Amino acid sequence: VSVGGVRNMARTINNAPVDITNNLSNGLREYLADGGTQSFEFTMDGVMSLSDPGFAIIEQESRARRLVDIQITSGLGDSYLFAGAIISLQRSGNTNDAETFNLTMSSHGPLTYYAA
Numbered sequence: 001v002s003v004g005g006v007r008n009m010a011r012t013i014n015n016a017p018v019d020i021t022n023n024l025s026n027g028l029r030e031y032l033a034d035g036g037t038q039s040f041e042f043t044m045d046g047v048m049s050l051s052d053p054g055f056a057i058i059e060q061e062s063r064a065r066r067l068v069d070i071q072i073t074s075g076l077g078d079s080y081l082f083a084g085a086i087i088s089l090q091r092s093g094n095t096n097d098a099e100t101f102n103l104t105m106s107s108h109g110p111l112t113y114y115a116a
Contacts, residue, residue: 010044012040016036041087047098062086062089067084068086077116080112083109088104
Protein backbone atom coordinates (compact mmCIF):
# COMPACT_ATOMS: atom_id res chain seq x y z
CA VAL A 1 0.00 0.00 0.00
CA SER A 2 1.36 3.38 -0.94
CA VAL A 3 0.02 6.36 0.97
CA GLY A 4 0.77 9.81 -0.38
CA GLY A 5 1.00 13.03 1.55
CA VAL A 6 3.28 11.78 4.34
CA ARG A 7 5.32 14.68 5.74
CA ASN A 8 6.93 13.15 8.83
CA MET A 9 7.79 9.57 9.80
CA ALA A 10 9.39 8.08 12.91
CA ARG A 11 10.45 4.54 13.80
CA THR A 12 10.78 3.25 17.35
CA ILE A 13 12.28 -0.08 18.44
CA ASN A 14 10.66 -1.31 21.66
CA ASN A 15 12.48 -3.93 23.76
CA ALA A 16 11.11 -5.68 26.83
CA PRO A 17 14.02 -7.82 28.11
CA VAL A 18 13.64 -10.65 30.61
CA ASP A 19 14.99 -9.73 34.05
CA ILE A 20 17.03 -12.66 35.44
CA THR A 21 18.47 -10.82 38.43
CA ASN A 22 19.02 -13.21 41.36
CA ASN A 23 20.92 -13.53 44.64
CA LEU A 24 24.22 -14.05 42.74
CA SER A 25 23.82 -10.75 40.81
CA ASN A 26 25.52 -8.69 43.54
CA GLY A 27 22.64 -6.22 43.56
CA LEU A 28 23.00 -5.48 39.85
CA ARG A 29 20.21 -6.06 37.35
CA GLU A 30 20.87 -8.77 34.76
CA TYR A 31 18.97 -9.58 31.57
CA LEU A 32 18.62 -12.76 29.55
CA ALA A 33 20.59 -12.30 26.31
CA ASP A 34 18.26 -12.18 23.29
CA GLY A 35 15.30 -12.73 25.63
CA GLY A 36 12.04 -10.87 25.94
CA THR A 37 9.88 -9.28 23.31
CA GLN A 38 10.69 -6.74 20.66
CA SER A 39 8.38 -4.67 18.52
CA PHE A 40 8.75 -1.95 15.95
CA GLU A 41 6.42 1.03 15.86
CA PHE A 42 6.06 3.46 13.00
CA THR A 43 4.26 6.78 13.22
CA MET A 44 3.61 9.19 10.41
CA ASP A 45 1.60 12.27 9.69
CA GLY A 46 0.73 14.29 6.66
CA VAL A 47 -1.94 15.74 4.46
CA MET A 48 -4.55 13.25 3.37
CA SER A 49 -6.59 12.88 0.24
CA LEU A 50 -9.76 10.80 -0.02
CA SER A 51 -8.86 10.19 -3.68
CA ASP A 52 -5.63 8.41 -2.58
CA PRO A 53 -6.35 4.65 -2.97
CA GLY A 54 -3.66 3.82 -0.40
CA PHE A 55 -5.32 5.93 2.23
CA ALA A 56 -8.69 4.29 1.48
CA ILE A 57 -7.09 0.87 2.17
CA ILE A 58 -5.56 2.09 5.45
CA GLU A 59 -8.95 3.50 6.50
CA GLN A 60 -10.69 0.22 5.63
CA GLU A 61 -8.14 -2.02 7.34
CA SER A 62 -8.05 0.09 10.50
CA ARG A 63 -11.84 -0.20 10.81
CA ALA A 64 -11.68 -3.97 10.20
CA ARG A 65 -8.86 -4.39 12.79
CA ARG A 66 -6.97 -6.78 10.51
CA LEU A 67 -3.24 -7.40 10.29
CA VAL A 68 -1.86 -5.92 7.09
CA ASP A 69 1.33 -6.35 5.08
CA ILE A 70 3.26 -3.10 5.33
CA GLN A 71 6.28 -1.76 3.48
CA ILE A 72 7.71 1.56 4.58
CA THR A 73 10.43 3.31 2.61
CA SER A 74 12.21 6.23 4.25
CA GLY A 75 13.30 9.40 2.51
CA LEU A 76 16.84 7.96 2.51
CA GLY A 77 15.77 4.90 0.51
CA ASP A 78 16.03 2.15 3.15
CA SER A 79 12.87 0.17 3.79
CA TYR A 80 11.06 -2.11 6.22
CA LEU A 81 8.72 -4.96 5.33
CA PHE A 82 6.48 -6.52 7.98
CA ALA A 83 3.01 -7.67 8.94
CA GLY A 84 1.48 -5.27 11.39
CA ALA A 85 -1.49 -3.76 13.09
CA ILE A 86 -2.81 -0.27 12.63
CA ILE A 87 -2.77 0.98 16.22
CA SER A 88 -4.35 4.34 15.55
CA LEU A 89 -5.56 6.47 12.67
CA GLN A 90 -6.48 10.05 13.41
CA ARG A 91 -7.94 12.53 10.96
CA SER A 92 -7.91 16.20 11.87
CA GLY A 93 -9.90 19.21 10.69
CA ASN A 94 -9.36 21.77 8.05
CA THR A 95 -6.09 23.62 7.59
CA ASN A 96 -6.30 25.77 4.48
CA ASP A 97 -8.75 23.26 2.96
CA ALA A 98 -6.41 20.33 3.71
CA GLU A 99 -7.26 17.57 6.18
CA THR A 100 -4.34 16.00 8.04
CA PHE A 101 -3.78 12.50 9.42
CA ASN A 102 -1.69 10.75 12.07
CA LEU A 103 -1.06 7.01 11.66
CA THR A 104 0.60 4.56 14.08
CA MET A 105 1.43 0.98 13.07
CA SER A 106 3.11 -1.76 15.11
CA SER A 107 4.89 -4.89 13.93
CA HIS A 108 3.50 -8.41 14.29
CA GLY A 109 6.23 -11.05 14.09
CA PRO A 110 9.52 -10.56 12.25
CA LEU A 111 10.50 -7.40 10.38
CA THR A 112 12.78 -7.37 7.34
CA TYR A 113 15.09 -4.40 6.86
CA TYR A 114 16.50 -3.45 3.44
CA ALA A 115 19.42 -0.99 3.35
CA ALA A 116 19.38 1.80 0.77
